[in-house]
Amino acid sequence: MNDREEADLVAESLRGNREAFESLVNRYQKPVYNMAYRLLNNCEDARDVTQNVFLKAFRNLEGFDPKYRFFSWIYKIALNESINLRNSRRVPREVDERVVDGHPLPDDLLRSAELSREIQSALTSMDLDQRAVIVLRHSRHCSYQDIAQVLNIPEKTVKSRLFTARNHLREVLHRRGVL
Amino acid sequence: MPNEYYEELMSAEIDGELSKEEKTLLDKHLISNPDAQIVRTQMNKLSEALDQVKEVEPPANLGKDIMAVLPPVQQPGASAVRPRFRATRLSILKYGYAFAAGIILGLILHQVVTKRATTVDLNDLYGSMAPRVIGGGWQPADGMSFTSDSLTGSVQLAQLGSTVVLEFDFDSIGTVEISVRYDPQLVQFAGYNQKTSGNLSITGGNGSLSLGCEDNKQHFLLVLTSPQKIPTTFNVEFLVGGKIVDARALRTR
Numbered sequence: 001m002n003d004r005e006e007a008d009l010v011a012e013s014l015r016g017n018r019e020a021f022e023s024l025v026n027r028y029q030k031p032v033y034n035m036a037y038r039l040l041n042n043c044e045d046a047r048d049v050t051q052n053v054f055l056k057a058f059r060n061l062e063g064f065d066p067k068y069r070f071f072s073w074i075y076k077i078a079l080n081e082s083i084n085l086r087n088s089r090r091v092p093r094e095v096d097e098r099v100v101d102g103h104p105l106p107d108d109l110l111r112s113a114e115l116s117r118e119i120q121s122a123l124t125s126m127d128l129d130q131r132a133v134i135v136l137r138h139s140r141h142c143s144y145q146d147i148a149q150v151l152n153i154p155e156k157t158v159k160s161r162l163f164t165a166r167n168h169l170r171e172v173l174h175r176r177g178v179l
Numbered sequence: 180m181p182n183e184y185y186e187e188l189m190s191a192e193i194d195g196e197l198s199k200e201e202k203t204l205l206d207k208h209l210i211s212n213p214d215a216q217i218v219r220t221q222m223n224k225l226s227e228a229l230d231q232v233k234e235v236e237p238p239a240n241l242g243k244d245i246m247a248v249l250p251p252v253q254q255p256g257a258s259a260v261r262p263r264f265r266a267t268r269l270s271i272l273k274y275g276y277a278f279a280a281g282i283i284l285g286l287i288l289h290q291v292v293t294k295r296a297t298t299v300d301l302n303d304l305y306g307s308m309a310p311r312v313i314g315g316g317w318q319p320a321d322g323m324s325f326t327s328d329s330l331t332g333s334v335q336l337a338q339l340g341s342t343v344v345l346e347f348d349f350d351s352i353g354t355v356e357i358s359v360r361y362d363p364q365l366v367q368f369a370g371y372n373q374k375t376s377g378n379l380s381i382t383g384g385n386g387s388l389s390l391g392c393e394d395n396k397q398h399f400l401l402v403l404t405s406p407q408k409i410p411t412t413f414n415v416e417f418l419v420g421g422k423i424v425d426a427r428a429l430r431t432r
Binding site (some may be wrong): 033037051134144159163173 | 194218237
């Protein structure tokens with residue numbers, strides 16, 4: 001689906017075409033859910049954020065400026081919703097990870113998931129600002145320009161923030177023997 | 180130039196955002212600096228690893244749930260589309276359905292048989308970003324279901340090789356305490372995964388686990404290992420408001 005088709009779907013949605021909006025939901029529910037999951041590290045939170053993102057998008061569809069790309073608009077809402085949800089919690093929610101008395105999970109289960117788990121764990125050790133640039137760049141494959149638009153920061157800041165985030169991740173993962 | 184400058188160039192190189200001059204500068208620095216070469220290798224490996232992280236599958240019905248809470252028809256020309264439901268209605272709906280489903284499931288399980296063809300989903304054992312590493316090899320071993328005024332749900336015991344999983348799925352009214360006891364010579368506690376929200380707390384770990392959670396829907400897995408692979412018993416006890424409401428012995432095969 002290209003930008004033109006998406007703009008058409010937005011226009012159709014604004015004319016009351018429910019199926020058009022459903023197409024946008026179908027197209028973006030997975031990216032939005034993944035983005036929220038990477039930022040919040042919790043499936044239930046990611047689900048709540050995704051629902052709220054589309055509800056807000058639907059309510060504010062008239063505010064969407066077609067000169068921007070739809071995904072950067074929806075990602076911006078997703079980021080804000082994720083931040084709001086995190087800030088609304090006085091106590092951080094339990095993350096989807098093994099914990100307790102330090103016993104590792106069985107080796108055969110652990111091996112193939114280790115890298116992903118380590119990365120997600122390292123991600124959660126960073127500020128949400130840094131996490132966001134990594135997620136947008138590596139999970140959503142956004143360009144510097146796209147990231148700048150979503151985060152409302154200059155491209156130069158995207159570049160330096162990516163460096164800081166990667167350096168942090170590199171050090172954490174190196175210490176853990178992953179890199 | 181400080182090392183940080185060159186490391187920032189390495190980061191930009193990953194994204195293909197280096198100018199020709201910057202690329203030349205970086206290459207020159209790398210030739211004479213082995214430490215920088217190590218950093219660059221690590222940076223590239225990190226980038227590859229980040230790109231390899233698997234996508235998480237959203238819940239199957241998420242799209243339908245989203246559409247269900249939107250207004251049925253969007254008014255043409257309206258300045259802003261106002262939903263008939265408030266945002267908070269989302270969670271009310273979701274948990275309402277979950278609660279109803281829990282009661283129905285509990286009744287069915289209570290009347291039929293406790294054992295079922297369990298397909299324990301370990302896809303999100305480490306967080307749902309984990310790739311699917313387990314096929315359909317999990318064997319249901321035992322189970323229990325319970326329906327009372329204060330507690331409805333089930334516990335399923337499944338095993339695969341030396342790994343044993345206790346899957347708890349229930350709704351409660353009132354604080355729930357659960358005791359799980361087993362032979363520490365045969366079984367070790369390996370970890371847990373909380374599949375729904377809730378303030379689950381776990382203490383113990385050497386032959387006895389004490390779990391506590393507040394009143395609401397709970398769904399979590401306890402993962403244990405049984406290296407000797409011999410049949411063993413798990414004594415599971417549920418207390419609500421300090422009173423025992425159910426106690427069973429579940430046994431592996």
